[in-house]
Amino acid sequence: MLEHEYTLLGGVSRLKIGRYLALISAAVSGFIVFLLLSSVDLAQRLGIAASIPPSVLSFVGAGTVFTALSWILNRYAWRWKFINSLLQIPDLAGSWSCTGTTMATSSNQSFDWSGEIVIIQTWDKIRVRLKTATSASNSRSAALIKDEADGWRLFYNYRNEPNIDQSDLSAHRGFSEILFDPDLRGGSGEYFNGHGRYTFGKMSLERR
Incomplete structure (x- = not known):
């Protein structure tokens, strides 16, 4: 579990x-x-x-x-x-379509990616799982913060594991922040990777 x-x-x-x-x-x-x-x-x-x-x-x-x-x-x-x-707890459980863009840096090129985020949630526990064509990640800790101006923000850190056929990718840890729309049908966020892959980018979510 x-x-x-x-x-x-x-x-x-x-x-x-x-x-x-x-x-x-x-x-x-x-x-x-x-x-x-x-x-x-x-x-x-x-x-x-x-x-x-x-x-x-x-x-x-x-x-x-x-x-x-x-x-x-x-x-x-x-x-x-x-x-x-x-x-006053947002129900985020379910499947979300996710599209993202990794920003270009001096050592990495910019590229677009897509995947699926599955959020498993109860009153006291949560799990955020992101699956793409090349890797999968699971949250390790999380916090939900009610933003009176914009809505609910989800902060979580995660560990990412590349697929076995992705020898050029490394396992890494990262942090993500997602702001959900007031109707909880979509959201947008940012992510920052480290400890194995130093990249960052933005992403958008839409509830399936």
Whole structure:
């Protein structure tokens, strides 16, 4: 699993969300326990022998409910329109068509390239994978920053591995910054390579 945590600046603090989840979990757990005990009490009044093993009550405890709610939020609920508007996290997951231009330097010629960016994202983890005809890269760390003037910016560093038949290319590390359009249908950015390939350029994205 190559997904990694990412920093969120400008959205709602994950620590604050954790506190809210804890309060909600305690309330939900208490309500479930109340319903169970009320059901047993009603059954006994009707002359039905009923009881609840302690293990059942522990199973619906606040800790279990918190774990379940956290998993649902992390995998699914953060994308739901109402919750997403509260969390203020852009949903970038999916496939993006990418075109780029590597700028000319004293040691490199300018050239155009194209590829596909796949972003895998949950509430607390992300992975940015770029695949071109000659190489592939995966993000190692990332940050999302809400720009009140322009939209969401994604910063990430990556490691690039050339295809086995590209003997003239070297593995390298780099850094990229992408500014996404407000509707999250496209974006533009820049990249800077080092530690093996000293190039830089610009790129544009369009959601597929």
